[in-house]
Amino acid sequence: MRYVSTRNGSEAVSASQAIIRGIAPDGGLYVPETIPQIDEAFIRGLCLLNYRGRAVEVLGLYLEEFSGNELAAIADASYGDNFDSEAVAPLHILDGDTAVLELWHGPTSAFKDMALQIMPRLLTASLRKNGETRTASILVATSGDTGKAALEGFKDVPGTKIMVFYPRDGVSQVQKLQMATQEGDNVNVTAVDGNFDDAQTGVKRIFADRDFARVLDERGYFLSSANSINWGRLAPQIVYYFSAYCDWVNAGRIQVGDMVDLCVPTGNFGDILAGWYAKRMGLPVGRLICASNDNNVLTDFIATGVYDKNRPFHLTSSPSMDILVSSNLERLLYCLAGDGEKVDGYMRELSGGGRYAVDEALRRAVQAEFAGGYCTDADCKAEIGRLWREKGYLMDTHTAVASRVLADIREKEGAVRPTVIMSTASPFKFGGAVLEALGAVTSETGPALVEELSAFTGLAAPKPLSGLGGKMVRFTRWVAREDMPAAVSDFLT
Numbered sequence: 001m002r003y004v005s006t007r008n009g010s011e012a013v014s015a016s017q018a019i020i021r022g023i024a025p026d027g028g029l030y031v032p033e034t035i036p037q038i039d040e041a042f043i044r045g046l047c048l049l050n051y052r053g054r055a056v057e058v059l060g061l062y063l064e065e066f067s068g069n070e071l072a073a074i075a076d077a078s079y080g081d082n083f084d085s086e087a088v089a090p091l092h093i094l095d096g097d098t099a100v101l102e103l104w105h106g107p108t109s110a111f112k113d114m115a116l117q118i119m120p121r122l123l124t125a126s127l128r129k130n131g132e133t134r135t136a137s138i139l140v141a142t143s144g145d146t147g148k149a150a151l152e153g154f155k156d157v158p159g160t161k162i163m164v165f166y167p168r169d170g171v172s173q174v175q176k177l178q179m180a181t182q183e184g185d186n187v188n189v190t191a192v193d194g195n196f197d198d199a200q201t202g203v204k205r206i207f208a209d210r211d212f213a214r215v216l217d218e219r220g221y222f223l224s225s226a227n228s229i230n231w232g233r234l235a236p237q238i239v240y241y242f243s244a245y246c247d248w249v250n251a252g253r254i255q256v257g258d259m260v261d262l263c264v265p266t267g268n269f270g271d272i273l274a275g276w277y278a279k280r281m282g283l284p285v286g287r288l289i290c291a292s293n294d295n296n297v298l299t300d301f302i303a304t305g306v307y308d309k310n311r312p313f314h315l316t317s318s319p320s321m322d323i324l325v326s327s328n329l330e331r332l333l334y335c336l337a338g339d340g341e342k343v344d345g346y347m348r349e350l351s352g353g354g355r356y357a358v359d360e361a362l363r364r365a366v367q368a369e370f371a372g373g374y375c376t377d378a379d380c381k382a383e384i385g386r387l388w389r390e391k392g393y394l395m396d397t398h399t400a401v402a403s404r405v406l407a408d409i410r411e412k413e414g415a416v417r418p419t420v421i422m423s424t425a426s427p428f429k430f431g432g433a434v435l436e437a438l439g440a441v442t443s444e445t446g447p448a449l450v451e452e453l454s455a456f457t458g459l460a461a462p463k464p465l466s467g468l469g470g471k472m473v474r475f476t477r478w479v480a481r482e483d484m485p486a487a488v489s490d491f492l493t
Helices: 015-021 040-047 051-062 068-078 119-129 145-154 173-180 196-208 210-219 231-250 270-281 297-304 329-337 340-353 360-369 377-391 397-413 427-437 447-457 481-491
Strands: 002-005 008-014 030-032 091-095 098-102 135-141 160-167 187-192 221-225 260-265 285-292 306-308 355-357 370-374 419-423
Touching (some): 002 015, 008 015, 015 119, 015 231, 030 329, 040 231, 098 231, 145 160, 196 221, 210 481, 260 270, 285 297, 297 360, 297 370, 329 340, 377 427
Parallel strands (some): 098 419, 135 160
Antiparallel strands (some): 002 008, 306 355
């Protein structure tokens, strides 16, 4: 299978080349030329396998350069004792029509582990396949969870160095401490004086700077990405949608062929896009519900076809969704429109004026498969409290956004279809907001909130979070947005 840029479909590269590059030379994102198709027999076969086996089968459809044995070894190394659940991504059934897929049982207690435990292994294998001898320099912009997951995944991986930028005041205390205490000889963490969109834009500009790339090449480095703009990050996320469906079948709650909806808390559009790929492959999915917080640019886009980032930016209790430029939406637009020149035009309009409007046909195509909704911070916290009281189930602030949006849609429409909510982080990562949602009064901050939430609820905190307080802080530097290239250059000197 070959991969093309969303802005120019003429140059096709292999999967390994797409993974190495991260972003296409023209600034576009790589997508597969075709989407592989599956049938019910494929799903029935997956139902008999564990998560690692399902990953081999699904990824094998996209990564044809990799042998089955090669993918099996990579999956075994990626999804083992580093996860605290044998199921890797267990499905928790709330009621007859609602299930929660817990994607946060990995080493950083966030869904990003599902891709970032396997991506470094895919990258190093891709480097070998292409005879690359330079050091891969991974640049990451994070709104909170991607940074720590990427750092943990690439820690001391031979032939790589990784640098993470995060918004100085735009992540939770626990998220910041997770990154600041990161171990490894090949890692760096730097805060940016701005929001996530500033950090993400800065990283994209570094990738687009050809003179900078030449300087790095002379030093023996090349740039790549671990954000979901890299296909090697996005493809592993497709797997857990199949796994969720299979686990619901195995629980006897649905039959193979039954339609389900997917409700995804969404910021950068990568997680929900992976669900769209699963649907287009043949997984029986009805609607994809895109759930946003107060930064509801995607909700408005789905409703109107107008993407407009020119609006107030809100810092919320769900910081990983505090995003106004959803990079992966570009992939969806290309796949639905099939026109790289048109997508390139939209992206130029967004970069220049912060706004674009898709044509009527493309707007209808988006609305045919996606529903959008958002909830306020207050509604998010109310949802956490409601689910704890009524079902004894504790959600983090991102998952609760999705749960509330789903409840609002069901109330409005008066109809219910079986729906999987993607649970993207452990509630212990956002202990202060969750305690507040439960009605607790606390004066604690940072890691102490993890222990307090555990005491209040009687639930055990994940091990990666419970030991944070005693770790040494290694990274305290922050830079202005315009100084990001210099920070990268310093790290790679």
